[in-house]
Every structure is written in C-alpha cells, then in structure tokens.
Amino acid sequence: MNDDSLSRETADFGAFDTLATMVAVIQPGGECLFANAAFENVLRLSRRAVQRGNLFDWFADASLLQDAVSGVARNAYSSSRLEAQLRCGARPHEDLLPVHVIVSQMEGTPGHGATVLVELIENAQQARQDREERALDQVQATKELTRNLAHEIKNPLGGIRGAAQLLAMELDDPEMSEYTQVIIHEVDRLQSLVDRLLAPHRHAQVVGDVNIHEICERVRLIILAEYPRGLTVERDYDTSLPDFRGDREQLIQAVLNIVQNAAQALHARIAAGDAVIMLRTRVARQVTLSKQRWRLALELHVEDNGPGVPADILDRIFYPLVSGREGGTGLGLTLAQTIAQQHQGMIDCESEAGRTDFRMTLPLP
Numbered sequence: 001m002n003d004d005s006l007s008r009e010t011a012d013f014g015a016f017d018t019l020a021t022m023v024a025v026i027q028p029g030g031e032c033l034f035a036n037a038a039f040e041n042v043l044r045l046s047r048r049a050v051q052r053g054n055l056f057d058w059f060a061d062a063s064l065l066q067d068a069v070s071g072v073a074r075n076a077y078s079s080s081r082l083e084a085q086l087r088c089g090a091r092p093h094e095d096l097l098p099v100h101v102i103v104s105q106m107e108g109t110p111g112h113g114a115t116v117l118v119e120l121i122e123n124a125q126q127a128r129q130d131r132e133e134r135a136l137d138q139v140q141a142t143k144e145l146t147r148n149l150a151h152e153i154k155n156p157l158g159g160i161r162g163a164a165q166l167l168a169m170e171l172d173d174p175e176m177s178e179y180t181q182v183i184i185h186e187v188d189r190l191q192s193l194v195d196r197l198l199a200p201h202r203h204a205q206v207v208g209d210v211n212i213h214e215i216c217e218r219v220r221l222i223i224l225a226e227y228p229r230g231l232t233v234e235r236d237y238d239t240s241l242p243d244f245r246g247d248r249e250q251l252i253q254a255v256l257n258i259v260q261n262a263a264q265a266l267h268a269r270i271a272a273g274d275a276v277i278m279l280r281t282r283v284a285r286q287v288t289l290s291k292q293r294w295r296l297a298l299e300l301h302v303e304d305n306g307p308g309v310p311a312d313i314l315d316r317i318f319y320p321l322v323s324g325r326e327g328g329t330g331l332g333l334t335l336a337q338t339i340a341q342q343h344q345g346m347i348d349c350e351s352e353a354g355r356t357d358f359r360m361t362l363p364l365p
C-alpha cells in the first residue's frame with residue numbers, strides 16, 4: 001500500500017479514531033485497511049505498520065476469528081461474536097489481552113471490494129458494561145414492582161379512611177376517637193408515600209428547550225434560600241454546552257433532589273461554616289447510556305465535601321425506600337434517576353469521606 005492510499009484510508013475511516021473501543025477495517029483475508037487510534041495504542045504499532053499487516057497475525061489463535069470473518073464476508077451471517085486473545089506489544093506471545101470480538105459486514109468500500117468491520121472490546125471493559133446493564137435491568141424490575149404495589153396499596157386506603165371517619169362519628173367516647181384519629185393519620189401518611197412513589201409516572205413530559213445552566217442556577221437559588229448561612233454553592237460551568245430538548249421542571253426536580261441530599265449530608269459542616277457544594281458541567285464524548293451509544297452528552301456533577309454516602313447503602317441508594325437519613329423516605333434519588341432515564345440519561349455516584357460526586361449524564365443532540 002502506498003502513502004497515498006494510506007492517507008486515503010485515514011480520511012475514509014478517521015471517524016473511528018474517536019472511539020474508545022478498538023476497531024479495524026479488513027479485507028476477507030485479514031489484510032488491514034485501517035485500525036483506529038485505540039487499536040494502535042494497544043498493539044503499540046504505528047499506523048503505517050498496522051496498515052501493512054494482517055489482523056490474524058495479531059491474535060494468539062486466529063482460527064475462530066478467520067472462520068467468523070470469512071462467514072461474514074460470504075454473507076453467511078451479518079455479524080458474529082467470539083472471544084479471543086490479542087497479542088499486545090512488539091514481542092509476540094508475551095502480553096495476551098482477552099478480548100470480546102464483534103465481526104460485522106460493512107458497506108462496500110470503494111476500491112476494496114468486500115470489507116469487514118472488526119470491533120474488539122477488552123473483557124474488563126465488557127464486564128463493566130455487563131454489570132451496568134444488569135443494574136439497569138434490576139432498577140427497571142424494582143420500579144415496576146414498586147409501581148404495581150403502590151397501586152394495590154392505594155386502592156383500599158380510601159375505603160379504610162372513610163370507614164374510620166364513619167366509625168369516629170358513631171363513637172361517643174372521646175378516648176375511642178383517638179384511635180380512629182390514629183388510623184386516619186397513618187392512612188394519610190401512607191397515601192402521601194404512595195403518591196410520591198407514583199409521581200414520576202403520573203404526568204406526561206412537557207418538552208421544551210432546556211439550558212442546563214439555567215437549571216443549575218434555579219436550584220442554587222432554592223438551596224441557598226433554604227441554607228442561607230454556612231453553605232457555599234460554587235459553579236464551574238462549561239458554557240459551550242448547547243441547549244437540549246427536555247422537561248425543565250422535571251430536571252429542576254431531579255437536580256434539586258441531589259443537591260438537597262448533599263446539603264442534608266453537610267449539616268455538620270454547615271454548622272461549622274465550611275460546607276461546599278460544587279455544580280460542575282462538562283461535555284462527554286462517545287458515551288454509552290442504557291445500552292445506547294451517543295456521540296455527545298453533558299455531565300452535571302454535584303460534588304460535596306460531606307461525610308460520604310454510608311458504605312452499607314452505597315450500591316442501593318437509587319432503589320426506592322433506601323435511606324440513610326433519619327426521617328428520609330428514600331425516594332429522592334429514585335425519582336431523580338427516573339427523570340434522568342426519561343431523558344435517556346442516567347445518574348451515578350462516587351463517594352468517599354470528604355468527597356461525594358453525583359454525576360448526571362444526559363445525551364445531547
């Protein structure tokens with residue numbers, strides 16, 4: 001391959017360079033037309049060396065891969081997945097990297113006839129993605145269960161309340177009517193809990209143009225009104241972030257829930273006067289959210305210098321009714337996560353004593 005064609009391949013497939021996963025475009029015999037930057041880095045070879053090489057040489061045992069590539073090239077199937085071991089570095093047999101390989105058909109590339117796209121995902125990366133997908137499925141299942149249960153509980157509550165009221169009217173003994181008051185009071189408490197459980201599913205989304213910084217500023221004002229002393233809310237905004245389509249009121253609610261938790265966790269520092277919440281926005285590229293890949297996304301970080309999420313609930317805080325706080329209902333983060341998901345986004349959390357970071361990632365157009 002001459003230098004002209006080398007630069008042409010780079011121009012044709014250059015977009016793959018932005019991917020975090022390894023990608024190669026090959027001919028059915030394994031001749032490499034292009035390997036993206038991530039792949040080059042792992043192979044520790046120059047682009048020139050890669051594009052003169054044969055993909056099959058870089059694997060410990062390429063026979064399965066060869067079968068898959070020829071099957072896909074023959075159109076026997078449109079894509080195929082397998083596990084393989086990639087040789088990394090200049091010395092063969094030394095470093096073997098376990099990878100998950102996806103082989104798929106590619107639109108014909110002018111001048112090259114049939115070409116095949118080979119994606120490689122490091123198993124560690126794959127394991128993380130699997131874990132995230134499982135967590136997501138679990139959240140979905142829990143949400144459905146909660147919603148159904150909430151409906152079931154809601155229906156008889158009206159009846160119980162009405163009956164207690166009738167009973168109260170029949171009772172002459174004031175001591176007895178204290179009991180009916182307890183019933184009515186507890187029914188009302190359950191009713192409002194159930195209402196909060198059902199809230200995110202009740203209203204249709206009101207979609208308009210949303211600016212993330214306007215949302216942050218609104219939340220900042222609300223929280224500073226609630227905590228006028230001892231709390232600083234700093235901001236670090238990437239003002240190049242574009243507006244996006246979303247439900248403004250819902251998103252304010254989601255961010256407020258996160259910031260409110262931070263402020264509640266900071267009560268000792270607020271008393272001491274050195275509590276800090278940081279609102280930080282950033283652009284993220286090539287992110288996977290709920291199994292879907294997005295070219296561009298925004299990240300909103302809510303960071304605080306509080307004691308951190310209690311370790312025993314850290315991996316469950318987005319589940320309903322999980323709370324580490326006296327008097328907490330454990331619904332704030334569930335609601336925030338539901339709202340983020342309704343915007344195709346998600347919220348995750350990293351926490352240690354002195355630094356807690358809630359990150360909301362939302363895809364951008």
Ligand SMILES: Nc1ncnc2c1ncn2[C@@H]1O[C@H](COP(=O)(O)OP(=O)(O)OP(=O)(O)O)[C@@H](O)[C@H]1O
Nearest residue numbers: 261262265308309323324325328329330331332333
């Ligand atoms: N920034 C934070 N620092 C420390 N712990 C936190 C933080 N954010 C959340 N948590 C923990 O996560 C728990 C769950 O939060 P969530 O908002 O879902 O429920 P809650 O605040 O307990 O009740 P509510 O329904 O009123 O919001 C909290 O009780 C708290 O223990």
Ligand SMILES: [Mg+2]
Nearest residue numbers: 257261332333
């Ligand atoms: Mg809360």
